[in-house]
Amino acid sequence: MSDIRVLTGPEVAEHASKDNCWIIVHGKVYDVTEFLPEHPGGQAIILKYAGKDATAAYEPIHPPDAITTNLPVDKHLGVVDASTVAKVVKEVTEEEKLRQKYVEARPPLDTIVNLHDFETVTRKVVSEKAWAYYSSASDDEITLRENRMAYQRVWFRPRILRDVTNVDWSTTILGRKSSLPVYISATALGKLGHPDGELCLTRAAQNHGVIQMIATLASCSFDEIVDAAKPDQTLFLQLYVNRDREITRKYVQHAEARGVKALFITVDAPQLGRREKDMRMKFVGEEGVAKVQDGQSDIKKDEGVARAISSFIDPSLSWKDIPWFRSITKMPIILKGIATAEDAILAYEAGVQGIVLSNHGGRQLDTARSGLEILVEVIPALRARGYFPNPNFEIFVDGGVRRASDVLKALALGAKAVGVGRPFLYAFCSYGQEGVEKAIQIFRDELEMNMRLLGARTVDELVPEMVDASALSSHVVLTPHDTLFHNTYVPLEGARFQES
């Protein structure tokens, strides 16, 4: 066994320049000189910690293994004697003091009554940077808001006198049991908002029989998440396809070997949308983000959290790649981000096992339609070709779901289940694992009431006749104002003047 080199703080501090840059992360010393130009978050942020302990800045946004997997072994220099390292004292800003105050003053969890409440709390208890990244959507955020509005253009046609003493909202998703017709959809960078990150989702999901989709860009590493799950817990994987297909192949095969049950390939993000709230945070100057997977280095300095780390995503991904995915895994393959009937038909004909009708939470092409509106176009088109219903091809919808009534509308119109991303993310940002459990409970309570009132005892009894979706594709119908949503929605702002 080779001896581990033990370095001192002052020794590390000697390597604090662009041409000779060492940093400390988790008590280990790394030579990142050659990696500097490749860092997706830019060089500036690493150089800020050159010769120092970068752990505090590294931790919220990098999976623990990001540095070890991306840096060649010969750049792992050894461990540092902790007693010799100067502590990095982080100045407590006014923003941070205010944030702490809000954390202390959070509404007790038992006073939270709906999913919007988690968003209201999150906005105050996470950093401005986290809020900007999570809440932002592309361009004018029209689609973000439309996702919510679309559900309000569909009205119920409830049936009565059906003995609704017992109602059961459990279902299967891709052949796996799910206690809800809802799965936790992938959201990235969970540690920006809570120290335990996505593990809050995993632990809550296992207690309640809910399925979690792990994000390629989760803050927790893939293995940490799988390790936190019970052996029989169903996990799905969301995939950003890497320009280096070998990295993707290994990632997918590792996931399958670790028991992941389905692969959701994101197909609506060949380039990341411009999320202006996020961009205005000038993320890169202050904190860095990991080269989570291998990628390019042509990063601009002020593009926000998401665009800073998106360069590894392959924009050349095409229908021609589907057979390759089929050849590397036996997991069901689902295309996440289908937005038209034409592509739904192509997906079916490509032999995948499902599609997610989605606009990526309004974060990609602005003024793209809502998943629900896509659904009413897709179902008849598939049906006309004899492709629907088909138990081996499931259709999911995501975006804008805040109420069980939304879920029931999507199911009545033909969705197998719906994906919920931000509300679960906000649930753990505001209250950790307990928040997620509460969010699940809220779904249960709302499902019970709404199914009774709708006259549907099981998810199979949710049929198209229970909804009037005739106004869904008209974008000019007036509905009563959605007060809760509008109270949490933060309007975009214009250019900022410099502070004097």
Ligand code: PPY
């Ligand atoms: C998103 O932010 O919408 C994502 O899908 C996650 C992400 C984060 C950073 C780079 C690319 C994608």
